[in-house]
Amino acid sequence: MNIKNLILSIWRFIQSTKLTVICLVALMLLTFWGTLYQTHFGLYLSQQRFFHSWIVWISFVPFPGGLLVMWIFSLNLLTNIIWVFKWSWKKSGILIMHWGMMILMVGSGITFYTSEESSLTLKEGEWSNVAESFHLWEVSLWTNPSIEEGREVVGIPMSRLQQGMKLTLASHAVEFEVQQSYDNAVAFRAEMGKHKNLGVTNATGIVQIAGKEPHPEVEQNFPGLELIVKSSNKKSNVLLFGGESQGTQIPCGQDKCWIQLRRKRVQLPFTVRLIDFKKETYTNSSMAKSYESLVEVEEAGVKRESRIWMNNPFRSQGMTLFQSSFTQSEAGESSTFQVVYNPGRMVPYISSIVTGLGMAIHFLILSMRRRKQS
Amino acid sequence: MTKIKHKLSTLVFCFVLQACQEDPIYTYTELGGKPSHFKETSNSQREVSLRWETPATWDEQGRSPFLMAKFQLVDGVQVTLSTLAGDGGGLLSNLERWLAQLGVRSDPSRMKEWLSGIESVQMGQWSFQRLDFSYWSPSRESYVIYYGQSIDHVVVVKASGDPVKLNLHQDEFLDFVKSLKEKTGATP
Numbered sequence: 001m002n003i004k005n006l007i008l009s010i011w012r013f014i015q016s017t018k019l020t021v022i023c024l025v026a027l028m029l030l031t032f033w034g035t036l037y038q039t040h041f042g043l044y045l046s047q048q049r050f051f052h053s054w055i056v057w058i059s060f061v062p063f064p065g066g067l068l069v070m071w072i073f074s075l076n077l078l079t080n081i082i083w084v085f086k087w088s089w090k091k092s093g094i095l096i097m098h099w100g101m102m103i104l105m106v107g108s109g110i111t112f113y114t115s116e117e118s119s120l121t122l123k124e125g126e127w128s129n130v131a132e133s134f135h136l137w138e139v140s141l142w143t144n145p146s147i148e149e150g151r152e153v154v155g156i157p158m159s160r161l162q163q164g165m166k167l168t169l170a171s172h173a174v175e176f177e178v179q180q181s182y183d184n185a186v187a188f189r190a191e192m193g194k195h196k197n198l199g200v201t202n203a204t205g206i207v208q209i210a211g212k213e214p215h216p217e218v219e220q221n222f223p224g225l226e227l228i229v230k231s232s233n234k235k236s237n238v239l240l241f242g243g244e245s246q247g248t249q250i251p252c253g254q255d256k257c258w259i260q261l262r263r264k265r266v267q268l269p270f271t272v273r274l275i276d277f278k279k280e281t282y283t284n285s286s287m288a289k290s291y292e293s294l295v296e297v298e299e300a301g302v303k304r305e306s307r308i309w310m311n312n313p314f315r316s317q318g319m320t321l322f323q324s325s326f327t328q329s330e331a332g333e334s335s336t337f338q339v340v341y342n343p344g345r346m347v348p349y350i351s352s353i354v355t356g357l358g359m360a361i362h363f364l365i366l367s368m369r370r371r372k373q374s
Numbered sequence: 375m376t377k378i379k380h381k382l383s384t385l386v387f388c389f390v391l392q393a394c395q396e397d398p399i400y401t402y403t404e405l406g407g408k409p410s411h412f413k414e415t416s417n418s419q420r421e422v423s424l425r426w427e428t429p430a431t432w433d434e435q436g437r438s439p440f441l442m443a444k445f446q447l448v449d450g451v452q453v454t455l456s457t458l459a460g461d462g463g464g465l466l467s468n469l470e471r472w473l474a475q476l477g478v479r480s481d482p483s484r485m486k487e488w489l490s491g492i493e494s495v496q497m498g499q500w501s502f503q504r505l506d507f508s509y510w511s512p513s514r515e516s517y518v519i520y521y522g523q524s525i526d527h528v529v530v531v532k533a534s535g536d537p538v539k540l541n542l543h544q545d546e547f548l549d550f551v552k553s554l555k556e557k558t559g560a561t562p
Contacts, residue, residue, distance in 0.1 A: 128406040142404075150405040157397040169399075220435065267402040281477050328475055 014072075015079045023073040030056070030066050042216040044135060052112075067112075074105040093362025100355030107347025115342040118266040119324060123334040127273035127296075131339040133264035135218050137242060139225070140265065141172060143257045145247075155265060161225060173253030177228040179237075182211040185224025187241040201229075202239045203248040203258075209239050225261055266339065269317040270299035277326060277335045291326055293335040308337065318343060422457045422527045427553035429546045451535035451543055453550070462528035465521060469505070472517060478510045497552055500524050508537040516540060520551045529554065 013019060030050045038046040050056055051066030064072075081098050085091065118131035137158045144151040156176075160167055163181045168174075188208040200207055209224040222242035229238050231251045238248055240261035247258030272295050279291040292309035299316060306314045314321040324338040424442060428434055432445040432453065445453040462468060473480045488509050494501045500522030507517040516537040522529040531551050533540055540547075 123408070126406070126408050130402065130404050130406070147404050148407040150403050153402055153404050155400045155402060157399070159397045160399065265402060265404065271405055328471075 014075060015084050016076075019072065019076045020080075023069055023076060026064055026069045027066070027073070029063075030069065033058070040216065042218065044218045045216060070105070070108070074102070074109070077102055077105060090365060093358050093360075093365055096358030096361060097355050098358075100351050100353075100358055103347060103354055104351035107344040107351060110344030110347060111342055115340070115344065116266050117341075118264075118339045119336055120268075120272065120321070120339050121327075121334055121336045122272065122274035124274055124277055124332055126334075127271055129268050129271040130265040131268060131337075132262075133266060136264040137223050137261060138264040139176075139240065139259055139261055140247070141169065141174075141252075141257055141259045142247070143172070143252065143255060145258060153265065157264070158223065161227075172257060173231055174250065174257070175230040177230070178225065179228060180209070180211075180224075180226040182209065182224040184212045184214040184221040185209050185241060186212045187224065187239075187243065199237055200239050201236045201248055201250065202241075202244075203246050204241075204244050206239050206241055206244070209241055223261060229259075266341070268319055268339065270297050270319075272297055272321070272337075274335055275305070277333045279326060279328070279333075288326075291323065291335075293323060293337070295321075320345075422459075422529075422556065424455070424457065424529070425555050426455070426550060429550060431546070432550075447535075447543060449535070449539050449542075451533055451539050453531065453533045453547070455554075456530050456532075458528040458530065460526065460528075461523070462530070465503070465523075468521070468530075472505075472507065472519065473510060476507060476511050476516065478507075484510075497522070498554060499556065500529055500554075502551065508540070511537075518544070518547065520547075522551075522554075 033056075034046045034050040037049065041049075053065035054068045056063045056065045077098065081095065081102060085095055085098070087095065116133070118133045120128060120131040122128060138155040139158070139161060141154040141156070142151050154169065154172070156167065156169075158181070161176065161178050161181060163178055165178045167176045167178075169176075186209070187206045188210070209226060211224070215221050224242065225238075225240040227238045227240065229236050229250050232253050234251050236250065238250060238259070240248065240259065242261050242263075244260060244262075247260035249256055249258055251257075274293055275296055276294040277291070278294075280289040282289050290309065292307055294305060294307055295314065296303055296305050297314065297316065308314050308321055308323045310323055313323070318341055320340045320342075322338040322340065323335070325336040327334045327336070426443070428445065432447055435444045435446055441454050441456050443455040445455075447453065469485070470480055492503050492505065494503050496502075501524075502520050502522040505517070505519040505521055507519070510516075515534065518533045518540050520529075520531040522531075531547075531554075533543065533547055
């Protein structure tokens, strides 16, 4: 078999119904394994292992992951629509139906690659223009310690700071060398009066970080980093732990800057201030009956008030803020919003309309043909 | 038709290329703040930093905006540690708030009776009062709170959960409160 024939047979296989069936069976198996895995390891890890991966290792046997299957399935559908189906009026209904499904595939791709879910917690009176990611972490670096004037922050994703990696930030004349990177860590602080000079730099008194077995619920994991930071001939060992509430000062060229390992920040196109949080409870119970937040949103210099409660989110510029939870504590009340950015939000609706239209046209053509025959 | 095919192929190629790229380093402008009355409090009053010994069976979890530490116990009991500046708004107003959180309506005569049975114990620099809310809600979720007053701040150690389970943990809860020390001196 020469190369031309080989390519031709691969091309035919990509367009074949056999491949469609293989993809559907693979998706069915992945869903089955994913459901079983979820019971022990949680939803997030299950999604990551079976659906957001190219290859899944079942013991030592490789199996196509959800990402690979969906790409092949989309390619199979697209090639079928363009090259296999005959574009005729008689089959226009079926064709439109398949385009509807293709739109759904594209929509899920947009959601997968671009959507972000994060959370924003504000105490009454506080304001912010950034939300915190649920699962992703970053090393943030800034030079201005005050956030009230608005500070420029450089976000370095954790994928760029894995063990043994080196990273140079030319803009801040600083170089990072990762000694250890832990997905889940435990931090040890110095006892008072002891270990004062262990040669490590940390803002909150951490002198040692050790790895810990990752928790099945990923939100419970706090990562840790052991870094060598080099800047203008100065070298320091820096320890960063995800549970810290303040940044560690490091030299940045002739200047100084702060770094902190924290949940990835998602920039909002507006600033939100929590004016008031209200909670109603059932009589003689601490169970919440309803809760809502009154917020002030400032975008492009214009301020407006909005009420957010269950099933009544705030939407603006592609961002949606849902009322998620609250805290009533010693220092007052705070409200937590789930922030969702999903540019593909409308695609499933469009897809359903197109598919429905395709079905209607198909049945109309069929009934017209039957009438003609009779 | 060929043009459409070419355009579609380019689109698919770009999409795959985008998906294979490594995560970029990004910049953003962070803006935030607290209302002025929050700032005044923090400027005029000293920030308290504590250290403690965590019992072996307690799982220390991340801090939150309000909490200095949070612990999860195996049977669902949760312990939180927080500090309040000054007198923390006063014991009575805090009691009212905690009762409201439990969904219990306070009654002045019962409150008087309850408070008369509460003793203060000096532990370290704090004068602690042990507040057992099972007096108010014996059958459902309740609190046991150690309310420690100092010259310029208040320490609150709050255990919440089923009253029976709270009772089972009372020794380790007391050990934890005893282990509290104020952190002083510079960090290394």
